[in-house]
Amino acid sequence: xxxxxxxxxxxxxxxxxxxxxxxxxxxxxxxxxxxxxxxxxxxxxxxxxxxxxxxxxxxxxxxxxxxxxxxxxxxxxxxxxxxxxxxxxxxxxxxxxxxxxxxxxxxxxxxxxxxxxxxxxxxxxxxxxxxxxxxxxxxxxxxxxxxxxxxxxxxxxxxxxxxxxxxxxxxxxxxxxxxxxxxxxxxxxxxxxxxxxxxxxxxxxxxxxxxxxxxxxxxxxxxxxxxxxxxxxxxxxxxxxxxxxxxxxxxxxxxxxxxxxxxxxxxxxxxxxxxx
Amino acid sequence: xxxxxxxxxxxxxxxxxxxxxxxxxxxxxxxxxxxxxxxxxxxxxxxxxxxxxxxxxxxxxxxxxxxxxxxxxxxxxxxxxxxxxxxxxxxxxxxxxxxxxxxxxxxxxxxxxxxxxxxxxxxxxxxxxxxxxxxxxxxxxxxxxxxxxxxxxxxxxxxxxxxxxxxxxxxxxxxxxxxxxxxxxxxxxxxxxxxxxxxxxxxxxxxxxxxxxxxxxxxxxxxxxxxxxxxxxxxxxxxxxxxxxxxxxxxxxxxxxxxxxxxxxxxxxxxxxxxxxxxxxxxxxxxxxxxxxxxxxxxxxx
Numbered sequence: 001x002x003x004x005x006x007x008x009x010x011x012x013x014x015x016x017x018x019x020x021x022x023x024x025x026x027x028x029x030x031x032x033x034x035x036x037x038x039x040x041x042x043x044x045x046x047x048x049x050x051x052x053x054x055x056x057x058x059x060x061x062x063x064x065x066x067x068x069x070x071x072x073x074x075x076x077x078x079x080x081x082x083x084x085x086x087x088x089x090x091x092x093x094x095x096x097x098x099x100x101x102x103x104x105x106x107x108x109x110x111x112x113x114x115x116x117x118x119x120x121x122x123x124x125x126x127x128x129x130x131x132x133x134x135x136x137x138x139x140x141x142x143x144x145x146x147x148x149x150x151x152x153x154x155x156x157x158x159x160x161x162x163x164x165x166x167x168x169x170x171x172x173x174x175x176x177x178x179x180x181x182x183x184x185x186x187x188x189x190x191x192x193x194x195x196x197x198x199x200x201x202x203x204x205x206x207x208x209x210x211x212x213x214x215x216x217x218x219x220x221x222x223x224x225x226x227x228x229x230x231x232x233x234x235x236x237x238x239x240x241x242x243x244x245x246x247x248x249x250x251x252x253x254x255x256x257x258x259x260x261x262x263x264x265x266x267x268x269x270x271x272x273x274x275x276x
Numbered sequence: 277x278x279x280x281x282x283x284x285x286x287x288x289x290x291x292x293x294x295x296x297x298x299x300x301x302x303x304x305x306x307x308x309x310x311x312x313x314x315x316x317x318x319x320x321x322x323x324x325x326x327x328x329x330x331x332x333x334x335x336x337x338x339x340x341x342x343x344x345x346x347x348x349x350x351x352x353x354x355x356x357x358x359x360x361x362x363x364x365x366x367x368x369x370x371x372x373x374x375x376x377x378x379x380x381x382x383x384x385x386x387x388x389x390x391x392x393x394x395x396x397x398x399x400x401x402x403x404x405x406x407x408x409x410x411x412x413x414x415x416x417x418x419x420x421x422x423x424x425x426x427x428x429x430x431x432x433x434x435x436x437x438x439x440x441x442x443x444x445x446x447x448x449x450x451x452x453x454x455x456x457x458x459x460x461x462x463x464x465x466x467x468x469x470x471x472x473x474x475x476x477x478x479x480x481x482x483x484x485x486x487x488x489x490x491x492x493x494x495x496x497x498x499x500x501x502x503x504x505x506x507x508x509x510x511x512x513x514x515x516x517x518x519x520x521x522x523x524x525x526x527x528x529x530x531x532x533x534x535x536x537x538x539x540x541x542x543x544x545x546x547x548x549x550x551x552x553x554x555x556x557x558x559x560x561x562x563x564x565x566x567x568x569x570x571x572x573x574x575x576x577x578x
Contacts, residue, residue: 006379010368017367086363090420093327093357094380095349276329 003096004104011108015074021112024070028120031062036124052139055124056146060226063150064219068157068182071113075161076178078105079271080171089276099268102166106158106264113154121147142226145249149225152256156218157181159263166271189217211247218259225252278305279338280428280459281326286335288321288483295321296483298335303459305427308450310470311463312567313480319463320360322480323430326461327357340428353381356426360433360463362417366406370397370416373405374423383424391419394449396442410437418446422453429453429460435469447473467563477563479570487570491563498569500561501533504542512552517545529555536560 015021035058079102082088091101125143129135164177193213197205205213214220224247281303288296296318303309311319324330325337328344337344340351364373374388392401395415400408405416414437421429429450435443450460450473464470470477477494479487487494506514506522507529514522514530520542522530534542539558547553561569 003380006376010376013372014365014367086359086361087365089329089359090357090362090417091380092329093352093355093359094377095352095382096380097347097349275331276324 003100004107007096007101007104008108008111011105012111015108015112020074021115024112024116025119027070028066028116029123030120031066032059032121032124033127035059035062036128051128051133052125052135052143055128056139056142056226059121059124060146060150060223063146063153064223065186067113067117067150067154068186068219070116071109071154071157072161072178072182074109074112075106075158076164076174077171078109078162079165079267080168080174081165083276084171092276098272098274102162102264102268102271106162109158110151110155113158114151117150117154118147121150146226149222149253149256152253152260153218153222156256156259156263159260159267162267163263163270166267166274185217185219190220193217193220214247215251215255218256221247221252221255221259225249225256279303280305280340281461282336282338283322283325284336284338286322286325286332286337288318288325288330289333294483296325296332299480299483299485300335301478301485301488303428303461305459306454306457307476308454308460308474309462309476309478310467310474310563311461311478311480312467312470312563313463314571316482317480318483319480320432321483323357323432323461323463326428326430327355328352353424354427356421356423356429358417358421358429358431358434360436362413364405364413364416367404369402369404370408370412371401373416374419377420378423381424387423391422394422395419396445411439411442414438415442418449422449425456425458426453427458429458431460431462433464434462435464435466443469467567471563477566479567481571481574486574487566491566494566494570495536495561498561498566498573499535500565500569502536502539502561503531503533503559504539504546505529505531505555505557505559506546506553507555509552509554512554515546515549517542517549 012021032055036055079088082091092098121143160181161174161178164174164181168174168177197210214224279302283302284300286296286299287294299318299322311322313319321330325332326339326344328337328339328346331345340354342348342351344351368376370392371388374392375385377383378385378388389398389401392398395418397412397415397419400412405413408416414434418431418434421431435446438446454460462470462474471491474491476490477487478485479494487497489497505525507527508514512528520532520534522532524530543556543558546556
């Protein structure tokens with residue numbers, strides 16, 4: 001347990017030192033702030049739906065693209081990078097288990113990403129409150145759920161990045177795999193699914209199959225979790241899809257947790273068996 | 277003396293290629309051992325086996341009473357390792373790097389400034405490792421290996437990148453560790469330099485241990501000739517001794533070869549025969565020569 005903390009803290013220390021934390025936080029904050037103010041212009045300020053709900057919708061669309069990318073960027077290098085630089089050999093000669101190394105690094109990366117998300121998106125909420133918008137409790141709840149689920153989405157892709165990092169032998173391969181994973185889950189999968197649904201016209205793919213297909217992609221689970229719920233749902237039209245695909249928030253969050261745990265456990269097992 | 281490392285019939289195969297074949301030896305406390313061999317002789321693989329980073333294909337490895345690959349870590353707290361190409365995260369300072377490793381090993385914090393001082397990095401402790409020269413990184417590597425007063429030090433090419441003054445200091449450090457009862461295993465190419473520093477030499481070639489013993493013992497096995505070199509005052513000439521041919525060197529001195537056993541007898545006769553003798557050097561085979569001898573003997577046997 002102590003070793004876990006030591007390794008996680010070192011990851012955070014390195015993240016602070018090489019400015020990953022700063023860069024990620026600033027990027028997320030800048031995008032969140034610009035979405036908050038620019039994105040509100042067309043809907044008119046505070047008419048109809050709450051302003052925070054509009055922010056939630058635009059922020060979750062942004063998150064789907066950005067958070068997986070950031071998560072994969074920091075995580076794909078975690079194991080293979082240290083192997084290539086030669087620091088892993090020394091680390092593993094210390095009284096620390098290999099599973100502890102993977103888990104500790106994962107926790108460190110997760111803290112970095114969580115900090116950037118909370119600080120960046122939080123800045124948008126703070127700015128909104130400061131500008132005098134009135135926000136009801138339901139919107140706040142949806143906003144908290146946005147932050148929580150965004151961190152969870154980040155965890156999914158950090159875990160996937162780790163899996164790539166322990167499987168390959170070179171950093172450049174890990175980077176290639178990471179880009180491939182991002183393209184697949186963020187762009188290709190949804191386009192392919194849409195194409196299949198259009199061709200199928202609802203003949204063979206029923207609600208159950210659609211549910212399964214949406215849960216297989218963590219970004220879709222995230223999308224449903226945020227677009228389908230509360231006031232935000234009415235803004236997106238996703239409420240329609242969410243009603244058809246009858247998935248509760250618990251199932252969706254569970255899918256994300258499972259998407260984190262499985263790649264992480266698999267990378268710990270693979271790394272334990274690796275000969276150096 | 278107690279055993280700290282014990283290899284019994286160890287074979288390690290990588291994808292059908294034998295990196296180590298049937299290696300058996302044990303190391304004792306307070307012993308400094310040189311592991312000598314070409315690149316690819318299996319030196320680093322042996323060290324990795326002792327660290328438990330890889331499993332032996334056959335045979336057993338015991339380090340400080342444990343199987344190092346079993347996943348128990350009591351032994352690793354008492355073990356210091358310096359990899360061949362040591363590297364650290366460039367963004368952290370020397371002191372931060374050492375603090376990280378000290379926490380993992382459970383070594384006291386007071387070790388950090390003491391060791392930095394020891395390896396001459398006290399002034400650079402607050403600078404990023406990225407700004408360090410190669411020699412400074414090597415010294416930081418040595419400092420981390422010395423954390424927690426290890427009972428076993430595994431040093432892979434420890435003196436590469438160290439200048440002569442630092443090398444001397446490095447060997448002084450090792451003397452202190454040895455006096456404290458630590459086993460030190462060094463792999464190296466710098467044979468001449470190791471000669472006066474080690475109690476024992478293990479010569480490996482293509483994964484096999486081909487010689488193991490103190491330098492004196494290896495000399496006795498190798499039966500390499502001892503050379504005698506004489507120098508003379510003004511009108512001196514080499515003594516006329518039956519069966520001895522003198523080879524002239526520059527500056528009027530001469531040299532001949534003899535066996536280790538015949539050395540003393542020959543010296544007596546030289547001293548008795550010639551009054552003009554000004555100088556007498558006994559040149560015993562160096563570790564370099566012993567190493568070359570054992571390698572060529574093995575090749576001849578194959």
